[in-house]
Amino acid sequence: MPTQPLPILSLLRDELPLDTVVLARFMIGKYLVHDLPEGRISGRIVETEAYPLGDSTSHAFLGRRPYNGAMFLAPGYAYVRLTYGLSYMLNMSAEAEGIGAGILLRAIEPLEGLPLMEARRPGVPLRDLARGPGRLTMALGIGQSFDGRDLCTGRDLWIGAIETGDVLIGVTTRIGLSREMHQPLRFFEPGSAFVSGPRKLLLPPHAGALAARKFN
DNA sequence: TGGCTGATTACCT
DNA sequence: GGTAATCAGCCAA
Numbered sequence: 001m002p003t004q005p006l007p008i009l010s011l012l013r014d015e016l017p018l019d020t021v022v023l024a025r026f027m028i029g030k031y032l033v034h035d036l037p038e039g040r041i042s043g044r045i046v047e048t049e050a051y052p053l054g055d056s057t058s059h060a061f062l063g064r065r066p067y068n069g070a071m072f073l074a075p076g077y078a079y080v081r082l083t084y085g086l087s088y089m090l091n092m093s094a095e096a097e098g099i100g101a102g103i104l105l106r107a108i109e110p111l112e113g114l115p116l117m118e119a120r121r122p123g124v125p126l127r128d129l130a131r132g133p134g135r136l137t138m139a140l141g142i143g144q145s146f147d148g149r150d151l152c153t154g155r156d157l158w159i160g161a162i163e164t165g166d167v168l169i170g171v172t173t174r175i176g177l178s179r180e181m182h183q184p185l186r187f188f189e190p191g192s193a194f195v196s197g198p199r200k201l202l203l204p205p206h207a208g209a210l211a212a213r214k215f216n
Numbered sequence: 217t218g219g220c221t222g223a224t225t226a227c228c229t
Numbered sequence: 230g231g232t233a234a235t236c237a238g239c240c241a242a
Contacts, residue, residue: 176235
């Protein structure tokens with residue numbers, strides 16, 4: 001028998017921080033939900049990356065293009081793009097409308113709808129179901145058709161929160177980049193087994209404090 | 217659990 | 230033709 005659904009409340013657009021880096025931090029410990037006819041898939045967001053304005057690795061760096069329009073929307077819209085020819089990345093727009101910026105959702109801790117995720121990823125252990133940006137979209141069944149969707153609707157694919165206290169957040173450099181490799185723009189839940197990259201701060205304490213002050 | 221390597225395919229970031 | 234916001238598999242400790 002299914003248990004009671006988690007009391008996840010949809011996040012309103014007004015509740016989202018405008019600033020890209022603040023938003024990336026804010027989303028750690030929040031929830032990603034996909035309501036399907038077969039049931040609900042949900043998970044706790046444990047890893048994000050920020051791609052702020054002016055970042056040369058951002059898909060919006062060269063300005064508006066046919067494929068990146070969603071990054072220029074108001075906060076809370078999905079920007080979906082294929083990388084390496086085979087993995088879809090789920091991002092969320094940040095900053096005011098007209099500014100191209102966003103955050104990448106890199107990993108979730110699967111909570112509800114495990115059978116639905118396992119059906120899409122047969123034989124994959126729970127820990128690996130959504131550990132990584134490509135795996136996350138595979139587990140949730142997210143493809144290019146989700147590009148531009150509003151994630152603040154509380155329906156279909158949406159983001160939410162559960163009343164909780166503060167969460168601890170770790171910071172490191174981002175993963176998989178060949179440039180801009182020194183920016184502390186990756187955020188994660190320290191110690192979570194569902195995080196795809198390093199789970200401990202690589203920065204010495206004083207540098208971590210600097211990063212925290214600068215990017216909190 | 218962390219690190220390394222090879223495979224892989226759409227797009228021009 | 231080169232590049233890319235990766236994954237799966239393997240190995241070591």
